[in-house]
């Protein structure tokens with residue numbers, strides 16, 4: 001069914017079309033100059049030392065853990081109110097994800113207090129996820145990490161150019177991963193970026209992205225006869241030139257995307273802040289965020305079931321979504337199950353409302369009114 005107001009719409013135009021055609025005509029379609037340009041522009045935009053383009057954010061999360069030698073026997077503390085890739089990346093390296101609860105129904109990011117409770121002598125890292133581009137409590141989390149000698153990985157899939165106390169998300173922990181999937185703030189259809197300020201980790205990530213192969217110049221430097229050497233089991237997680245060109249065009253639109261979303265979100269807040277039975281998370285933090293999604297949570301005082309509310313909105317032509325079903329309740333993670341009361345509540349009572357660059361204030365009002373009507 002075609003919705004009157006979709007959950008999301010792409011911000012694509014002639015810039016993206018021209019960028020792709022230029023690469024196709026150049027005939028250099030695999031990783032190349034556009035990839036380097038995207039990496040350099042991205043690193044510059046978020047004040048990071050190294051940005052390495054990858055096939056997707058999931059691959060970047062995998063590499064982030066692999067380059068820090070996290071593996072079998074190790075535990076990584078992760079949120080459960082996230083996309084499943086956050087936890088799956090831990091499984092890829094053979095380590096064990098340990099789930100921690102969210103802070104509150106108004107702050108859907110991982111709880112520093114619960115992180116600390118979940119630390120054991122096997123814990124090696126904490127993987128945080130900045131929900132919707134809203135920063136986790138990084139001061140507390142970095143202090144816990146320091147105290148227990150743990151690495152911090154940021155799943156920054158939602159957070160390009162979002163900040164925390166003046167620092168860009170994805171540059172606070174050791175390594176971070178961004179997503180350029182089709183519904184993210186900027187997209188290359190499929191794509192991602194690994195970011196780190198650590199030279200050695202960046203070097204290793206570069207190797208692991210491309211089969212563990214050393215470059216020819218590096219080989220020459222070492223004086224080997226062969227054109228290249230393979231020094232560890234790597235992967236093929238490269239981002240091609242076609243997608244990279246899309247990324248370059250999209251990155252130029254990031255600031256206007258973020259600015260527009262702020263305006264829309266402020267209108268949502270104005271409309272929704274006093275509705276009985278509705279919790280509106282993150283209110284007041286929108287200026288530091290990318291506002292990747294707009295979540296609301298049905299309060300305990302709301303007698304309606306979430307699916308009832310979503311169906312009524314759907315009847316009004318409004319597409320909604322859920323961010324997220326809780327990962328620790330999926331079948332594949334039944335062995336890692338631990339009771340997370342707030343996450344389990346949010347997983348059943350959160351609704352994501354439409355938000356995208358070309359949305360109008362009238363459309364925000366239409367969605368807000370429809371929701372108010374349903375809850376009344």
Ligand SMILES: *Cc1c(COP(=O)(O)O)cnc(C)c1O
Pocket residue numbers: 056057058059082083085086129155157158178179180181190191192
């Ligand atoms: C989208 C997303 C990912 C995965 O990104 P891909 O680029 O599709 O691999 C990981 N974590 C979170 C929180 C996401 O939203």
